[in-house]
Amino acid sequence: MASHPTTSLPWPDARRAVHAAGAAAMRAPVTVPLVEAEGLTLAEPLTARAPMPAFPTSSVDGWAVRGAGPWRITGQVLAGSPAPALTTDGTCVEIATGAMVPTGASVIVRVEDSTVSGDEVTGEARAPHEWRDIGEEAAGGEELMPAGTRINPAVLGLAASAGHDVLRVHKAPKVATLVFGDELLVEGVAGDGRVRDALGPQVPAWLRRLGAEALPPVVPVPDTLDAHVDALKKALDGGADLICTTGGTMHGPVDHLHPALKELGAEYVVNTVEVRPGFPMLVAALPGGRFVCGLPGNPQSAVVALVTLVMPLLAGLVGAPVPPLGTVTLGAEVPGRGGHTHLALVRRDPADGLAYPLPHANSAMLRGLARAIGFAVVAPDTTGTPGASVPLVALP
Ligand SMILES: Nc1nc2c(c(=O)[nH]1)N[C@H]1C(S)=C(S)[C@@H](COP(=O)(O)OP(=O)(O)OC[C@H]3O[C@@H](n4cnc5c(N)ncnc54)[C@H](O)[C@@H]3O)O[C@H]1N2
Numbered sequence: 406m407a408s409h410p411t412t413s414l415p416w417p418d419a420r421r422a423v424h425a426a427g428a429a430a431m432r433a434p435v436t437v438p439l440v441e442a443e444g445l446t447l448a449e450p451l452t453a454r455a456p457m458p459a460f461p462t463s464s465v466d467g468w469a470v471r472g473a474g475p476w477r478i479t480g481q482v483l484a485g486s487p488a489p490a491l492t493t494d495g496t497c498v499e500i501a502t503g504a505m506v507p508t509g510a511s512v513i514v515r516v517e518d519s520t521v522s523g524d525e526v527t528g529e530a531r532a533p534h535e536w537r538d539i540g541e542e543a544a545g546g547e548e549l550m551p552a553g554t555r556i557n558p559a560v561l562g563l564a565a566s567a568g569h570d571v572l573r574v575h576k577a578p579k580v581a582t583l584v585f586g587d588e589l590l591v592e593g594v595a596g597d598g599r600v601r602d603a604l605g606p607q608v609p610a611w612l613r614r615l616g617a618e619a620l621p622p623v624v625p626v627p628d629t630l631d632a633h634v635d636a637l638k639k640a641l642d643g644g645a646d647l648i649c650t651t652g653g654t655m656h657g658p659v660d661h662l663h664p665a666l667k668e669l670g671a672e673y674v675v676n677t678v679e680v681r682p683g684f685p686m687l688v689a690a691l692p693g694g695r696f697v698c699g700l701p702g703n704p705q706s707a708v709v710a711l712v713t714l715v716m717p718l719l720a721g722l723v724g725a726p727v728p729p730l731g732t733v734t735l736g737a738e739v740p741g742r743g744g745h746t747h748l749a750l751v752r753r754d755p756a757d758g759l760a761y762p763l764p765h766a767n768s769a770m771l772r773g774l775a776r777a778i779g780f781a782v783v784a785p786d787t788t789g790t791p792g793a794s795v796p797l798v799a800l801p
């Protein structure tokens with residue numbers, strides 16, 4: 406590894422490069438029961454194991470009738486039982502919502518549209534017919550969700566409906582957080598040159614939202630090369646697939662990240678990105694398909710690095726696509742940052758739906774971030790003008 410290479414990448418290229426590196430290091434999928442699958446990622450497309458629905462299913466309570474009325478009641482079919490066929494015109498069965506529609510039924514008359522006298526029913530059916538046809542939602546074998554889908558509660562429900570008891574998934578990558586800096590306090594108020602650690606509390610929380618299994622942060626890792634190397638090795642011994650470090654990405658007197666990476670034999674995937682704030686961010690690959698992501702120490706810059714590098718890297722590791730960007734329409738001018746991409750904190754105004762830049766958005770500040778929906782992306786050598794549609798990196 407060269408010392409201090411500054412092969413700075415444009416912001417879109419950096420996202421793609423780390424995603425590709427993650428995808429190349431993807432682990433083998435595992436099989437888990439549905440109850441353990443929430444938040445994990447589908448390793449195979451989710452398919453319907455049978456037509457959905459598997460049988461014609463009444464969508465109302467009423468009468469499944471055959472032929473023209475009036476209809477003589479010959480029985481009842483409830484949800485959960487097979488339905489005997491209706492074989493004679495002028496007959497009907499009482500049917501419950503969710504019950505299997507008997508073969509031979511012409512229509513279903515709703516209970517509220519019917520009159521019963523003795524064992525005879527009269528009434529009128531509504532159009533279109535009041536049942537769900539076999540395979541109306543999906544044919545047997547049809548793909549419902551692609552591989553790479555993050556399993557949310559709705560996907561879990563869909564998988565169950567589609568007949569799955571277990572799923573092939575990519576497990577959540579294990580991610581360690583190492584917070585560098587002798588100036589950091591882990592409690593109380595800043596003063597006398599010391600500042601409160603603002604990253605130990607938030608980085609693991611962002612990581613969990615990105616689908617990682619976040620290990621408890623190590624805070625602070627002392628500002629010596631030995632302590633950095635030791636902490637990185639311990640995290641690897643602890644099974645981390647990715648180690649997020651904070652601070653020390655530059656080359657100041659106590660910035661030891663680059664020398665520590667060199668000692669571990671790491672290879673840069675990305676070393677600095679043409680983005681403001683946060684340009685000194687990096688991702689380095691370690692032997693065995695593991696990674697270190699260096700988040701800059703300025704707290705907002707660290708979050709810019711999380712969404713720029715960690716988000717696509719984690720996506721690659723679990724076989725998900727490069728996280729797509731959203732779009733916002735700007736309500737006010739957002740300046741560019743020269744030849745760099747500007748990730749500008751924005752809020753969305755509930756009155757006009759437009760995105761406005763936030764105050765207190767300096768890279769050392771978190772006040773703007775705490776009110777933001779995400780970062781508007783202002784391309785190099787441009788200005789975000791009011792009314793312009795620009796990409797949005799939504800906060801996870
Ligand atoms: N000579 C130059 N110096 C700096 C440059 C530059 O271009 N030339 N760039 C600046 C930029 S931009 C950034 S970003 C920082 C990145 O620095 P490091 O990643 O090496 O971070 P540190 O020096 O350790 O810390 C920077 C800043 O952030 C505070 N910090 C660090 N960790 C935390 C934490 N967990 N919670 C709260 N605050 C934290 C730290 O006290 C510093 O104030 O480099 C600039 N320098």
Ligand code: MOO
Pocket residue numbers: 681682683684685701703706707768769
């Ligand atoms: O790039 Mo630094 O992250 O602007 O503060």
